[in-house]
Amino acid sequence: MKKQYKDKWLKALLAVFFVFGIGATVFIFSKESNEIVEKSKEGSSSSGNLKLSQEDLAQKNILDSLTNLKLAYDQAILEKTELSQQLEIERKNIENLMEIIKVSKNPSVEQIHIYRKQLSDMNTALVSKGIEVKNLKSQNKSLLTEIESQNVVMYQQKAENDTLISKQKKLESTLKDASRLSLNTFKVIALREKKSGKELETDKAKSAKKLKVSFSINGNSVAKTGKRVFYIQVLDQNNTVLGENKLIEFGNDKALVYSFIVSVDFQGKPANVYGILDSGDDHFVKGTYFVNFFDKQEIMGSASITLE
Structure with a gap:
């Protein structure tokens, strides 16, 4: 008797859970469907502004890249090489382009394309100038090494000359004393x-x-x-x-x-x-x-x- 009573009680409990689960599932799917519909409506309503946001973002990215590029030129100018004057001109060009982009409102696709092209050219120029600066630094280092070597040789030569002059003066003094009449x-x-x-x-x-x-x-x-x-x-x-x-x-x-x-x-x-x-x-x-x-x-x- 007790066993049959327990079996009936378990079957009733499972039935309750089944009904509750179906109801919850229907509610969740119904809610997600409503959210999808609302998001679709929002997407359709803002599709006209999406294009402008992408161009504004592209403009901002170009400005950020130009800022980093200018910092790279600042660092290169601090090296104080023979190219410093050329580097300052390139940096000024970057600053001018940044000013133009900053005052540009609602840039078109064509403008963004032009800005990107100019940014690419300036990047290429920086790479080229960087190679020249590196070569100049290498040449200057070699030149300094050569100058130091020459200074060592000159110092040694001067020391030898001073020794020879001292010996010559001593010899002249000896000869002078020896040649004096007594x-x-x-x-x-x-x-x-x-x-x-x-x-x-x-x-x-x-x-x-x-x-x-x-x-x-x-x-x-x-x-x-x-x-x-x-x-x-x-x-x-x-x-x-x-x-x-x-x-x-x-x-x-x-x-x-x-x-x-x-x-x-x-x-x-x-x-x-x-x-x-x-x-x-x-x-x-x-x-x-x-x-x-x-x-x-x-x-x-x-x-x-x-x-x-």
Whole structure:
């Protein structure tokens, strides 16, 4: 009994669900059909404006592409290459086209076609200029590398030249020092003259008629040969230059007042040199006389004599 009662109860419940399901299905399909009909009506009513919306959208897309294109030119101009001026002209063309498109209301299909063609041409120009900029950057990089290499070579060459110049100056200085003549044995004596004409040494001022100065030159195989001139300066007790008392300038802000000159034909071998200072009609007074020996402006030695 209980089992039969349960079977009847289940069959009744299934029947209720079946009826409810059919009703719900009919309701859903009915609602979807109404929505489809309404959407169809809305589509038919707005079909006249759909064409304009598509053209407006195309115009906006072109403006967005031009904006990105302008940004690409801005970046390329920042590279500061030889093409910067050309790139600025292309960027100005983009800006002009953007202004034209912005003021254009309800553009036609033909206008949109023209805008797209211009955008394509500008894209092509950017690609071409980009390749040129890349090539220029590569060339500039190679050029900088070459310049750096040349700078290294020039620096090395300069260092070598500086070393050579330093060595040359040192060698010239060594040669100059080596070629200088060395003088020694500086002497001065007073001479009196006998009636026979023979000259004798004296230390008496009243009988002295001449002062004879002498010195020796050491041999030097690297010194310049030929005529060599030396300047003799004789000073009395009052520091007055006796003799010719002439001034000579040597062209390097150096000057000398000398009494007389002596010369010798130097051939690299040792030589003895002397010169005479004649009192003339006057005579030497008592006192000490100082004699300085010069090779040009350079003093080489000195001597003195005292006459009674």
